[in-house]
Amino acid sequence: MSAKEPISFHVVSSDLSKVSADALVIAVSKGADGPVILDAPISPAALTSLKASLSSLGVTGTADQVVRLPGLPDTGAKILVLAGIGKLRDGAATDEALRRTAGAAIRQLAGLKHVVFALPTTSVAQLGAIAEGAALGGYQYASLHSSTEGRQAPVSKVTIHSTLAKDPALAAAVERAAIVAKAVNATRTLVNEPPSRLYPATFAEAAKDLAKGLPVKVTVLDEKRMLKEGWGGIMGVGQGSSRPPRMVKLEYKSDRAVASLAFVGKGITFDSGGISIKPGAGMVTMKCDMAGAGAVLNAVLAVAALGLPVNVTGWLCIAENMPSGTAIRPSDVLTILGGKTVEVLNTDAEGRLVMADGLVAASQELPDVIIDVATLTGAQMMALGNRTAGVMGDEGVSAALKAAADRAGELIWPMPLPEELRPSLDSPVADMANIGERMGGMMTAAVFLQEFIGKGKDGETIPWAHLDIAGPAFNEGAAYGYTPKQGTGMSVRTLIAYVEDVVARSA
CATH class of the missing domain: 3.40.220.10 (Leucine Aminopeptidase, subunit E, domain 1)
Known part of the structure; x- marks a missing residue:
């Protein structure tokens, strides 16, 4: 790597x-x-x-x-x-x-x-x-x-x-370009790695290696600790694999911090669909299902390398979704970190289960904003195609992410969170089900995630937004512009630009 x-x-x-x-x-x-x-x-x-x-x-x-x-x-x-x-x-x-x-x-x-x-x-x-x-x-x-x-x-x-060769601001601009590109390219490499090389344990090791030399603390939670602490979403999804899951926590702190931010990334190193197994053709690109966690990892490291005056925590929710005699089944009920229960109706809707744990953990630390990034739904591609990500959540955070993406050169588009979708997630045996209304599935998945955002320091729900990058995270076509085939590094530049904008607004 x-x-x-x-x-x-x-x-x-x-x-x-x-x-x-x-x-x-x-x-x-x-x-x-x-x-x-x-x-x-x-x-x-x-x-x-x-x-x-x-x-x-x-x-x-x-x-x-x-x-x-x-x-x-x-x-x-x-x-x-x-x-x-x-x-x-x-x-x-x-x-x-x-x-x-x-x-x-x-x-x-x-x-x-x-x-x-x-x-x-x-x-x-x-x-x-x-x-x-x-x-x-x-x-x-x-x-x-x-x-x-x-x-x-x-x-x-x-x-x-x-x-402009002698402009005093030039050195910083070129240095920033190099740091941003390094972060994007590192994400591309993680996405491109075959799942025989990149699985939960090696992904966690890669996070530690990439963080070397930077003021970022890396904590790796293994399956024993997660089982003891009640990380039911990640443990449930990962229990069908011979390669146990990991939760990786990244912490960057600045003594000049103007804000506290949390990024949560989906890190499914391979998604077979589990017991609800995908068709063979649908599995070919599923090594890319950890692209959200890869983007969060490298965005946090870039923020640290740039020395931006913020506190940022990254949560990498890493598991491999495989079918086996130990895999979760449709109708199983998982208890997410914090106690909320979820009936699993489709084991291929696994990303939202691991993300639920990460969102609860992020909420417990009372950040000012939570942003999650995930290759979450095929419905995202149906709605927005292969190059444009969807953003959903609080209007202010979504709008700020859209502005940051526009500046960074990435394509995202705001989508609503219709209230009528929530009842479709009701379950007769648990607090909620992991799938609901099929039409508008990208938004239904976001409505599910919203249920795991906690209260902030002011007692109100923490401002949050969700980026679904299922299509633009992986380029199956020909290379174009600065975008290669396979892993693209989508959302890394948007997250960095978003943090820069938070800092600029506080000045």
């Missing part, structure tokens, strides 16, 4: 003819009348000739398009790369457009060592977006192939050309 060495970044404003590199990347937008080259630092004669050739070269400016040409005499790069940035918004490139363009270029230029970006930038934030996109686009999973033949090494050095 080791990570590759990160990309090194440099920002310069000097003449590019003095910068020796493998490639120089310039941006091409998709204009109303055809492709448009944006702010290229090349000679007027070369620019005129290039513009006249765009059509014959098949350059359109469409996002993700990368076209290689021979290098120009007035640059120090061996090749010139025309990278599509898509349509501009109000005549300017957004941070996310720059992030995706840099990611798409770096991803498709694997095999080269040093790439120079000369993209249109007007702020330090945009330079940070380019660095972040490049670091995300350069991600490669250290696969288990027996041979490396045909695999191209990722770009190792990036130089960004900008007149």
